[in-house]
Amino acid sequence: MIARVTLEMAVGKEFDYSIPPEWAGAVTVGARVKIPFARREVLGCVTALLESSPHPNLKPILKVIGQQAPVTPEILRLTRWMAEYYCCAPEIALKAALPDAVRKEKAGWREQLFVRALPGDDAALTRRQREIFQLVRAQPDWPLQSFLAAAKTTAPMLRKLEDKGLLVIAPQISERDPYARETILPTTPLTLNPEQRAALDPILAAMESPGKKPPFLLYGVTGSGKTEVYLQAIARALELGRGAIVLVPEISLTPQTVERFKARFTSGPRPTLVAVLHSHLSGGERHDEWHKIRQGRARIVIGARSAVFAPVASLGLIIVDEEHEHSYKQEEAPRYHARDVAVVRAQIEGAVAVLGSATPSMESYHNVDKGKYRLLEMPSRVDDRKMPIVRVVDMRLAARQEKGTPIFSPQLKEAITKRLERSEQTLLFLNRRGFASSLQCPLCGYVAQCPNCSLSLTYHRQAQRLKCHICSHDVPAPLVCPDPKCRNPAIRFAGVGTERVEATLSKLFPKARVRRMDSDTLKRKEDYRNILGDFRTGKIDILVGTQMIAKGLHFPNVTLVGIVHADLALHLPDFRAGERTFQLLTQVAGRAGRGDVEGEVFVQAFTPFHPAIQYARRHDFRGFYEQEIDFRRQLNYPPLGRLALILLRGKNEDKVKLSAEHVKNELAKETASLRGLVISGPAAAPLARAEGNYRYQIMLRTKQMSALSGCLALLSGRLALPEDVTMTIDVDPASLI
Ligand code: ADP
Numbered sequence: 001m002i003a004r005v006t007l008e009m010a011v012g013k014e015f016d017y018s019i020p021p022e023w024a025g026a027v028t029v030g031a032r033v034k035i036p037f038a039r040r041e042v043l044g045c046v047t048a049l050l051e052s053s054p055h056p057n058l059k060p061i062l063k064v065i066g067q068q069a070p071v072t073p074e075i076l077r078l079t080r081w082m083a084e085y086y087c088c089a090p091e092i093a094l095k096a097a098l099p100d101a102v103r104k105e106k107a108g109w110r111e112q113l114f115v116r117a118l119p120g121d122d123a124a125l126t127r128r129q130r131e132i133f134q135l136v137r138a139q140p141d142w143p144l145q146s147f148l149a150a151a152k153t154t155a156p157m158l159r160k161l162e163d164k165g166l167l168v169i170a171p172q173i174s175e176r177d178p179y180a181r182e183t184i185l186p187t188t189p190l191t192l193n194p195e196q197r198a199a200l201d202p203i204l205a206a207m208e209s210p211g212k213k214p215p216f217l218l219y220g221v222t223g224s225g226k227t228e229v230y231l232q233a234i235a236r237a238l239e240l241g242r243g244a245i246v247l248v249p250e251i252s253l254t255p256q257t258v259e260r261f262k263a264r265f266t267s268g269p270r271p272t273l274v275a276v277l278h279s280h281l282s283g284g285e286r287h288d289e290w291h292k293i294r295q296g297r298a299r300i301v302i303g304a305r306s307a308v309f310a311p312v313a314s315l316g317l318i319i320v321d322e323e324h325e326h327s328y329k330q331e332e333a334p335r336y337h338a339r340d341v342a343v344v345r346a347q348i349e350g351a352v353a354v355l356g357s358a359t360p361s362m363e364s365y366h367n368v369d370k371g372k373y374r375l376l377e378m379p380s381r382v383d384d385r386k387m388p389i390v391r392v393v394d395m396r397l398a399a400r401q402e403k404g405t406p407i408f409s410p411q412l413k414e415a416i417t418k419r420l421e422r423s424e425q426t427l428l429f430l431n432r433r434g435f436a437s438s439l440q441c442p443l444c445g446y447v448a449q450c451p452n453c454s455l456s457l458t459y460h461r462q463a464q465r466l467k468c469h470i471c472s473h474d475v476p477a478p479l480v481c482p483d484p485k486c487r488n489p490a491i492r493f494a495g496v497g498t499e500r501v502e503a504t505l506s507k508l509f510p511k512a513r514v515r516r517m518d519s520d521t522l523k524r525k526e527d528y529r530n531i532l533g534d535f536r537t538g539k540i541d542i543l544v545g546t547q548m549i550a551k552g553l554h555f556p557n558v559t560l561v562g563i564v565h566a567d568l569a570l571h572l573p574d575f576r577a578g579e580r581t582f583q584l585l586t587q588v589a590g591r592a593g594r595g596d597v598e599g600e601v602f603v604q605a606f607t608p609f610h611p612a613i614q615y616a617r618r619h620d621f622r623g624f625y626e627q628e629i630d631f632r633r634q635l636n637y638p639p640l641g642r643l644a645l646i647l648l649r650g651k652n653e654d655k656v657k658l659s660a661e662h663v664k665n666e667l668a669k670e671t672a673s674l675r676g677l678v679i680s681g682p683a684a685a686p687l688a689r690a691e692g693n694y695r696y697q698i699m700l701r702t703k704q705m706s707a708l709s710g711c712l713a714l715l716s717g718r719l720a721l722p723e724d725v726t727m728t729i730d731v732d733p734a735s736l737i
């Protein structure tokens, strides 16, 4: 027999190896193997077993790694599809499916010393020794360190007892559990309301029936109880003997969310481990969580983007919550979109895919229109709670009333005052951190620019520094204009960030307890839960934050939400700017009025009549969709056409530009036979320079992505570009900036 192997190093090809007799049974599809390659030993993954190979003189496989093949045949198929569709090498696609922590050659289990009592007689012991021995016997396995602390004794003392044959001290695998310190109270299923019932039943029916299962789009407004529907669908999957994956955006993978799933399934009629995968786990924790899944001990996985590859056996259900979130798109190779990969994986495994959102993506809703997805709707909030009242405040008027632009309109100030009087809580949202978005000299016009990026530096007042939000360039903030000819001491900060909102609030409402939550205030792992904990227990009156507070949070005492600058991202040069703004406003507004008191939302905007803002005000997703789809149709933008973006970047602008021209010409030849393909550019990207690299783009619009992907793969295989120019291909890009 012969094994075909994808190497882990990037060579873009597969190679055949012979299977020596001693490894005959162990080499399976998906197994990781060590093989000789170019006089070295490298690692690879077996992708097929063959009777014969076109190549003579095959070298043998040296070794099989691990007892269980880490990649299942289904995941192998999935990564093959990814490599083709997203135009990347097979080993790159495969790499996405196996976390680094699992790919290390040495198994990454943590071993720890444990103390265990043996049957024996303590008659010959001293009083102190007897005490210690009793304590060892009190628990079947004691981690040595915690035992020493509990017994207030030392290792040599224990070794004496070990010498007497009364106990053993030996290493054992101890599993790391990132949630070990939590006490989670079990919950039982809630009685569904009619809307939830009507959404759940078709999902259950699809899971129970054999055959093809079109994906579901669960469109349920904020607070409609989508999570309860997910939980009950998962419970049924377990009853059917199948596993489930729940994807949530990294940012909403809060302890609160994880708890809701653990609380339902770690006890009850079919207890199972719930594995959690996200980027804040240590390598060791990720290793252990992954193996809990691969060994079948955890049947439910909740995680961010890459959890779509979790090796759940006999997968029955994949849920993609907040399916519209663009963080599901990976911004480095393989540039996959986890929602779309989830749909393909469900198809391969015969599982049901459920995409949930209060603001579905244009893509998914269009798929409903085309009959590819089935729509499930939950248009009202649980317990007949009302949707919050949304008031749009025209900031141009506020600017006219007060000299200069105020951060808070009089309306919002008054609303905050009322909440403080009534001891209700307020969330204030602004999607920009720092104090001011730029530093400018009013005399000479100097603006502090990042030396590496075409972007101005953000002023962070507490740290007294200027920072680039793209490349993290970071310098002390100047006290006078740095231009040697000017030296003006009255340098000015323009624009607002969360830090400035917080500072202004403290001035306006000196008695209010204000806290800020953005990536600057979250330095340690616990900060996030501490702030949210304080907010929940009423120790904070006003919470200011970036998109971190926009999603998934459920605080019944929040009756006011203020959006400080709603059109911040509305005029970016990206065709999705309107969609993004609509989604963000709807999500943020959805945090208000989730308890007994009706919620109120103030949206401050300089373009208050923009459709994205007006439809969000009326909670009218469909209205927004209808007008937006017209706009997309006119320009052949997704979801009506498909998009691919070729980006060239390098330190030398001329070389980048020339390479981009060259790529375009070659591309035109390669795709001559493709009908309806539109090639635009090359042109400088909206972010023309980042991290010291000049950036040029070519945009491709097509109706048939698979044909284009094929051409792009051929092209990138044969193109010769200067060494210091890098080309990337992004299929279905999430951002055009
Ligand atoms: P969504 O995810 O759609 O925004 P959630 O799942 O967070 O909504 O539900 C909002 C609140 O309603 C939660 O506190 C949840 O426990 C509660 N809830 C959901 N379904 C029911 C139900 N059938 N009966 C009572 N309360 C429910």
Ligand code: ZN
Pocket: 450, 451, 452, 453, 468, 469, 470, 471, 472, 473, 691
């Ligand atoms: Zn920079």
